[in-house]
Amino acid sequence: MVEIINHTIFNGISGSRPTERPKYYVLHNDAGSKNAKAYIEWLQSRYDNGQAELGFAHYYITRDAIVRVEDTYNGSWSAANYDANMNSLSYEVCQQLSASDAEFIENENMVLRQMAEDMTYYGDTPNYSNIKFHNEFSSTSCPARSLELHGGSNDSLRNYVIAKIKHYQSLGSTVQEMLGGDDVQEGWKKNATGWWHVNSDGSYPANSWQKIDDVWYYFDSNGYMKANSWHKHTDGYWYYLLPSGAMATGWALIANKWYYFKETGAMATGWVKYKDHWYYLDAKDGDMKSKQFIKSADGSGWYYLKSDGTMADKPEFTVEPDGLITTK
Structure with missing residues (x-):
């Protein structure tokens, strides 16, 4: 009161x-x-x-x-x-x-x-x-x-x-x-600036994540839902908020580049296995690589990524486990 x-x-x-x-x-x-x-x-x-x-x-x-x-x-x-x-x-x-x-x-x-x-x-x-x-x-x-x-x-x-x-x-x-x-009208609200959410107790999430109807959203310092934008959280990971405001998980096409987001929403980097195929995501920016060679971590060989981003396993190459292509 x-x-x-x-x-x-x-x-x-x-x-x-x-x-x-x-x-x-x-x-x-x-x-x-x-x-x-x-x-x-x-x-x-x-x-x-x-x-x-x-x-x-x-x-x-x-x-x-x-x-x-x-x-x-x-x-x-x-x-x-x-x-x-x-x-x-x-x-x-x-x-x-x-x-x-x-x-x-x-x-x-x-x-x-x-x-x-x-x-x-x-x-x-x-x-x-x-x-x-x-x-x-x-x-x-x-x-x-x-x-x-x-x-x-x-x-x-x-x-x-x-x-x-x-x-x-x-x-x-x-x-x-x-x-x-004045009963609290729980739910989504909108004005000329954007969307925000009123909780059942009348509070507003701000500068924080909140799960609403099983979907995660991020609200900025003014309480507005972020959408169609990147967010670097305090845990050091990058997250992406879709045009709907929902936190991206799985594959997402952003500015004509593919990214993969873990179940937690954190952007993945490096090697990712998805449905029996390996993909390589840029170690810094996280975008999926394709039609290029990626050097192995120990420097002993190369992996080749096809046009769809999947790792090649072609018989004409000498292929070691996990698709490593050696120079011998």
Whole structure:
């Protein structure tokens, strides 16, 4: 569950909101890596040092904590715009610079739950007039990461935010009620960047392998499934993720070259026996060799590989066990 912390720091320094109901609900992305609770000490120091004018929002939120640092009936200094500062509630999605995409979306979802709670409290529903972004009031890229994850434009992001808030409002009037009614939708998810997987507990694999429906997949540091690409794992072996994202095993044709992957998915090198035939895979790059001689490990002779990559065993050669061709 999420920890809810009401820790007023700024005490109405920017003035009270002139109307009971907010005119805007403004989404921000922070410009740092701190979690929500770490902002308490950081913002308290800003206030104590007389630097409140450098900026503050009402809320700082991550997936595990909702921190309110200013009373919601007061303004903020968050948008470098008088109208927005005095007539809005402002919400910072934290960890823009440190969270994986999957983690950032979880942080963002918690922000949208808090927005849904506040809108319900004030009798509002989300629409194009009251859902706003920092970049609509001043020259800034904020909320840059939310924009990147949800279509790249204010309109696409706004459509997403409105739909999510409406969904959360349908689940309850408080964040806790929404969390209780928001069953985890396990399975594959996709956005403009790629595919990721939601586990039954709501977690996302990232920077790791995960077996899903008996198939192994690899997820990058942002939680996205790798596909049609090589991956060198920490065990020192190379793996290949097929266009479907599945880990390659057995033979795979990649960029017009054949490779063989063990049952573990690790790329094989050197000699491989497959269905009673021997093949040679480049010792460094792993691609199958054909129509050439391969020198034996002890240097005493040569092996010949046919056009299909299988090792030759021709009677016109003096062939030693395992196809070794000697020079005698």
